[in-house]
Amino acid sequence: MVFEDEAGFSMTPSHAKTWSQRGRTPVVRVRGRSRRRISIAALTCYKPGHRSRLIYRPRRDDGRRDGRKSFSWRDYRDLLIAAHQQLGGPIVLIWDNLNVHKAAGLREFAASRDWLTILYLPAYAPDLNPVEGIWSLLRRGWLSNVAFSTPEHLIRTLRSGLRHIQYRSNLIDGCLTETGLTIKSA
Numbered sequence: 001m002v003f004e005d006e007a008g009f010s011m012t013p014s015h016a017k018t019w020s021q022r023g024r025t026p027v028v029r030v031r032g033r034s035r036r037r038i039s040i041a042a043l044t045c046y047k048p049g050h051r052s053r054l055i056y057r058p059r060r061d062d063g064r065r066d067g068r069k070s071f072s073w074r075d076y077r078d079l080l081i082a083a084h085q086q087l088g089g090p091i092v093l094i095w096d097n098l099n100v101h102k103a104a105g106l107r108e109f110a111a112s113r114d115w116l117t118i119l120y121l122p123a124y125a126p127d128l129n130p131v132e133g134i135w136s137l138l139r140r141g142w143l144s145n146v147a148f149s150t151p152e153h154l155i156r157t158l159r160s161g162l163r164h165i166q167y168r169s170n171l172i173d174g175c176l177t178e179t180g181l182t183i184k185s186a
Helices: 073-087 104-111 131-140 151-166 169-179
Strands: 002-010 037-045 053-060 091-095 116-120
Touching: 002 073, 002 131, 002 151, 037 073, 037 131, 037 151, 037 169, 053 073, 053 151, 053 169, 073 091, 073 104, 104 116, 131 151, 131 169, 151 169
Parallel strands: 002 091, 091 116
Antiparallel strands: 002 037, 037 053
16 A cells, blocks of 8 residues: 655745743744745555555756646656555555646556556545655654755755655554554455
């Protein structure tokens, strides 16, 4: 079972609580434009008897007005091919109803691959997707209380946080547990 979701991260820091001296509220001034954005598609992979895995791909917004800001169906196709090679077996993919997930090219690709089965989550059901827990871990941990100086700084921090999660399958398992879903062998 493989769950997929995507999220966008920008140079603007998220709000988080911190400590300071009484009466001296800390204020951090940042220079961040909304155009400097990083999109990440992530897959959480679960198989009974095996450790859980996290596979992800970042995509940086090129900043051009006519440039693509998010993943195309070809990007998802390439991610699925890489996941199939890494996992070495068939994939049952569960993802949301994003319009690019239902693109004609992606449907044709899935139909021509016997190792890929695609299922869709119900509409407006992010609480059933364990990848949402990954984004929560990132935002509450590595991205909180950080003012990014450059897009590269944001990318380094994202990769560091995702690598940390990637090597700790108990965190990935916890994201599945939070959904209330269980994976059972057939």
